[in-house]
């Protein structure tokens with residue numbers, strides 16, 4: 302047995318498990334894929350529905366948004382799409398913005414904007430669903 | 434290795450565009466464009482919840498030539514990003530890495546995204 306060789310295979314792995322960005326990076330990657338998978342049926346449903354609503358008046362839009370299955374699907378769509386979009390734009394900012402202060406500011410603005418707009422959108426849907 | 438013999442990454446001004454590289458950067462460009470377009474979805478929902486007057490403002494904007502231009506761009510970007518996103522997911526699962534498959538799936542994305550956009554607008558025109 303070449304004990305020395307075995308050691309040189311083991312040690313780097315043992316060390317690397319505690320190092321680097323492997324945890325946060327994997328979580329980001331996984332969330333991007335998970336939301337992408339959810340968005341496949343949700344966007345197909347949304348595009349077909351919204352195309353069918355072309356030229357709708359206010360009463361028609363309110364009736365559609367507020368109806369039970371539609372409201373639930375819209376909330377799921379809003380959550381998935383804003384989550385997916387901010388994860389994606391985060392990577393773009395990290396790739397192209399090299400000034401640390403500007404990068405940090407842009408990332409904070411991105412996360413706050415995504416949460417604020419996503420929550421506002423969900424609130425609008427729920428308000429119509431509960432007839433507010 | 435001496436500094437002047439280091440390998441260089443593609444120099445975009447002289448790098449011949451290929452289907453693969455064009456689709457790759459288009460996925461990023463459409464992703465960013467779609468993210469900006471989410472503002473429109475949020476505006477539409479908030480206006481619907483606010484009442485008929487606010488809603489009429491959004492619908493008027495969407496019915497203008499600029500509104501149609503944005504809607505058309507958004508719909509094609511979404512269909513492209515959707516189709517190419519599915520291609521990405523297959524790659525993530527380890528499928529489709531052979532060079533000829535990469536080109537075939539790339540052309541499939543181009544054709545499917547155009548077809549789906551036409552289909553969506555056909556539904557809109559019939560419904561309007």
Ligand code: HEM
Pocket residue numbers: 333334337338340341344382385386388389390392393460461462463464465467468469471511514515516517518519521522
């Ligand atoms: C309006 C809806 C969507 C928005 C705003 C959006 C936004 C984005 C953004 C900004 C990125 C980052 C691009 C980059 O890093 O270069 C991205 C990546 C991605 N998107 Fe979307 N997306 C949407 C819908 C979808 C859908 C429906 C799918 C379906 C499969 C999808 C699949 C993906 C995948 C797989 C990636 C990662 C690509 C990579 O590894 O570079 N997206 N998206």
